[in-house]
Amino acid sequence: MRRRELLHRGLALALALTSTAAAAQSAFPSFELERLELNPGGEGSLLVGMGELLQEGDLRFSAVAHYAHNPLLLDLDGQSLRIVGSRATAHLAVGYAPLSWLQVGLQIPVLYQSTGTEVETEGYLRPTSFGLGTPTASVRAGLLTQDDKGGVDLALELAVGMPLGSATALARDPDQWRLSPKVMVGRRFGFLRAGVEVGFLQRPERALTPRVDPEDVIGNELRLGAALATTGRRLRWEVNVRGMLPLTSQPGAAEVLPGMRYLVNPSLEVFALVGVGVGSAPGTPLFRAMVGGAFGNVTPHRGPGESSVNCEPGLPHTMEECPDMDEDHDGVRNSVDRCPTEPGDIARSGCSAKDTDSDGVEDTLDGCPFEPGLVANQGCAVQDADKDETPDDSDSCPSEAGPADNRGCPVRDADKDGIDNDKDACPNEFGPPERDGCPERDTDKDTVPNRIDSCANEPGTVKNFGCPQQIQPLVELKRDRLLLTGKVYFDPGQIRLQARSHEVLDWVAKVIKEHPEMPLFLIAAHTDDRGFPDANRRLSQGRAESVRQYLVNKGVPPERLEAQGYGQSQPAESNATSIGRENNRRVEFLIVDPQGDKAGAPR
Template structure:
């Protein structure tokens, strides 16, 4: 305790010269402000340290703080300390008002209530009570605000100390003091941390003219504060550390001030702090005790993912404002309760098994709990004003019935075949979609449409593919291929067609001649996997070209035929058995229509 000294940086520590009385009579101290305590007028987070938060637009806060500092000003000589000011009781009044969410004005007014001057005081007759200190006014500008996505609270500001305090009670500087500062804070769950850094610019110079060896200069300094506070409760705790880094020949100092604050009601808060000081800077006491109250908009704002402080005050609040409470008493927090005002089953997220609309979907899962609906629509009914079977959400013509393929709008269809006139190649004659709305062609009038009739110019039953009953057709017309009822055989390892295959190929040529609507056909030749794959591909290509040439010789237009040899690349059966290999050795006839990807391949 006895080693607390004054040093350059506010008032510098003075070494007592022999004869304390003589020193007191001949070395008066010059003007300076002893008090180092600064309050946080808005006090959203800490009472002492700025945390980057501002009051909301139109809110105000007024605080009255009584505090006592023990031995804030001492002189020493040869290790012996003598108190110039043994104790000091001060009343601080502060106020803050926010013009907007990002601009706040503030001020502080200290009043020295009682000052105990020691025998070494230069002027023991100086005023000891009810002395005005240095008032300050300032602005605070909010730059960033923490939200649900994260971030920090960031503000900058500045205070000006006015030289209007008492001249004889260590309560006034010789001129203006200016303190620009930056404040940043962030919430971490139930607590909040902050850092406040500022530059104190004040009148400097020698305090006394005693001895050139005595360090007694006032000067500028860097003031740094840090705070850790709890949030979201009616009673909150805070831990503050305030320090000074000198920018001239004065020692540094640190004060530690833990405290507690309690919200009496939404407009009144009381608080108390106590702590110790370390260092020789004038104004740094051995210990300090504070107590006071705040009035106005003192209820802390609800932070991200945090309960309102008012939840602990017995007020009627919404479940959203108090997510940690259980308003319906069902054992599920409001935050997790999907039915926070009705007691329910914890296993059902706090909801009961109620099904108001009896649609089989309980209310907790029903997006339309008073209207019957299906599970696919989360319990909501299908809205279909025009009753066309197209839900209103998908219906481009809500008031007019129309098919789903036309987005619920009516489609002009003169022949009533279900195909819009714009898409119907025969709008006045009904026909199937595969013929673009045109009626089926049946050249031989045997009841078998040409698209399925292997014998277009000869009548025959459907069971015989439209061919006369005395004939055995070898080709079945499918939508994507000509399916053979026989097989195309070649001489072994050669591209020569065996004579027994001519019947099948003649039927293929007949079908292609009688069906000019088939634009192109790919003659595909395949082998099994025995031998070299590349040789098999070459052989299959040669066989495909031989078949193509045969069909051309039978009257099929060359431009309608492609020849492609696939070798072993497209098996239809396993090559592990003789039967499988036989099945893989084949020739097929694939129909290529406009728009097919394969139609782009070069013709052979």
């Protein structure tokens, strides 16, 4: 017998003679003829992965009836032999996503009809008509997911073919596991999705004809796929292109498979695909057709830029999901319809001109459409539970009567100082408003309040800042600072204190220790503008630290003192004159308000 050429879709697949006696009939070599693969999740395309996964917890079960015409032809001495002229299979597939980034799948093909020509004189036997195909389990991991900001869907998959198919039905490779890794990527473009996948099929090399011709050797191959699919509709269309590039010398092949799919209800989808094949790779038919259905969570997920399939008539949806629909068919879209479930007028934003509570205010303008109210109050009644003429929505004490100028609350003043308890810092002690209702404190009983008494432990006079007449105080207490009648001196350009500064600093230490109600003082040091700003800031910081250390040595608790150097950044006067520069070289003692971390009046 002389083999002239293997026709398109043939390569004389599986028509090898065994090494037994020439007169005996030959069995086919074991190999997998079927090339049809389903996408278990079916989210983007039925056949090609687009990098997408099912939603977490979703389960999809698919059943497909498939017919392939002339998947295996042989030309012997000018005669075309249909070794496999027709082949009908059922494909069962299931996909499940246990995690948001993980999907598992299983496909089981079953051959239930096959026709072909048997050439007994040449020893070619027709394959059997019934048998199990190669079951394939897969694991798919999502690496990237497109979102509203852009990006792509990217996933990796590893499929494993189990050596359980029927060898006599051309439905199994030799007895070993078959590996098929894939990488798939896709992107959504509004009403379209596009994706590609690249896979590698690992299978053993073997010759399929008696004479070992390089074109008759099957083995490892690259499998490619591309798909374009519509989105956002109950009836969707897709076009799939699938091909193979053999890593042996056998010819390649490709198929184009357009199809349609229709969502019957959220749990059932039906679909059909037809296609033609080009090339002479094993299992590539002249044409193939398939119809099937999917069950489970089959409503396609709404992706970025896509409209929801649920917005098609007859499918359950929310008005927020479908803002462009018109639920009540009144000509006003859901997104702007104020009464989306009741027909109304366009002029009334989709509502009808009715007044449910008969208060003279249309429901569309009525803030309380089911309760009679006042027109001036947008159809709502004025609520005033305590009858104090202050509406409840602005009454801080809605269950207790009180004047409007007190936010509807009763006036409470336990110490009779004219300040409400809720505003009185000392609600049980009489005190002036400037002290937030707290009494003045006068430790030495000289009628000079502690807050302005420079000698808080010695009786004195107001004119002498609370000190005895024979003492000349060097520190005057102000609301926010200690005002020095002297000056703090340092060695020129240095941080070391001069001895003539000790007297005034001793007074500062005395006043601070006698006023424990003032918890924190800020020692602020400043310079003039001569020199570099950074150097001046460092110099002033050092001087502030020197003053702080002196006061600590005089018994002032260190936690009550904070040092800060400001350099030349906060001049008190102009640096254009020598007097101005002299006044800018200064040290200030600021009283820090513990409530707001800023200067404030002591108590």
